[in-house]
Amino acid sequence: MKTEFSLAQLANPDIAEADKILRACVHCGFCTATCPTYVLLGDELDSPRGRIYLIKEMLEKDRPPTKEVVKHIDRCLSCLACMTTCPSGVNYMHLVDQARVRIERDYRRPWTERLLRAALAWILPQPALFRASMILARLGRPLTGLLPAPKATSKAATGSPTLLRRINAMLALAPMSLPAPGPAGGSVFPAIGERRGRVALLQGCAQQVLAPRINQAAINLLTRHGVEVVLVRDEQCCGALTHHLGRDDAALGFARANITAWLAEAERGGLDAILVTTSGCGTVIKDYGFMLREDRDFAAAAAKVSALAKDITEYVGGIDLKPAQPRGDIVVAYHSACSLQHGQKITQAPKELLSKNGFVVKDVPESHLCCGSAGTYNILQPDIANKLRDRKVANIAMVKPDMIAAGNIGCMVQIAGGTSVPVVHTIELLDWATGGPRPGLN
């Protein structure tokens, strides 16, 4: 794609990067076939190629984004299916990230949206606040019947969902009860028997409130196989949620704090890896090196942290797991989270681990399509998110599973909202298969 940035514009490293990305796009349109919003809405401007044109126009002309541009960029899930499909290697992720920052900086949203986005950016990264908000949301659940329900999406879909519809979506996602909090930062779980490794385990924000059992399963499995696990003190949110809201100052602040905390821990006791059980977080931590490439004080450290970051299944794949216990023929539908399959290109390892450990693993039809969770997307765009969830759940039902496994808490909550089949994390099943307890099926 031909671009027309001025030399002065190209002096800005972000614009230079955008120019490189835009030039790689040959506007072939292959990406449209796998884009969930294009598949649902059939509008070119809700496809990757359409969005690329909108972003190009906005950046080249260096003018504030219009309402129309914001609508179509907001509808993008950042699922990155387009990056998997693109034959030219267009880095859509870095382009849309930049567009979101530009929108956040230059576009004035209606006050209700500003309020909601500010609340999400404030509450979600803080587990104590998030826990309190979940309790409040649970109390508010009886009100859902009084609030506007999601609308059917179609080609004619216009505008943004109202604040009330978004609040309705938020209340619907709140669980009926919350488990007790898991272990605090600063906890160390020694290896059982001879120590073969030492890792940090990301505590996560929403996950530690909604499902501390996931990291507990990871700790059980790792320590049982000789790996010491550290929950690093002073660790913060990975920054993914604020990053996807276009609030890069906040996201980079989180990144710097984590880099400092993790590398201090590595200095103190050594770290073979920083393990992540929430693939949405993993994708962003693996991108810290890029996000902080222009920061003289942090660029090298950020690259180091990105290299240390691993999804839990990547690391566990390198361990000789204890022989599986026979479980009968439990059929597991494996839901491949977008952040894992498109963001980190991890597709086979989780399925192979489950198969090797005694589960009958089934691929889900249309597995490349997002479930609609996508960070805060299911709150901000509930109509599209619900459609995608229903489509995902219908596809999962086709393989008639006993359980659904996924590697991302957002997907787990989203899918569980549409099915009675138990949804568990891949690591819970692996822990169970290698001597741990049966996963909590909620």
Ligand code: SF4
């Ligand atoms: S598939 Fe790649 S090159 Fe083709 S239009 Fe999409 S982003 Fe551009």
Ligand code: SF4
């Ligand atoms: S990230 Fe997902 S929703 Fe956004 S343009 Fe790419 S495929 Fe479509």
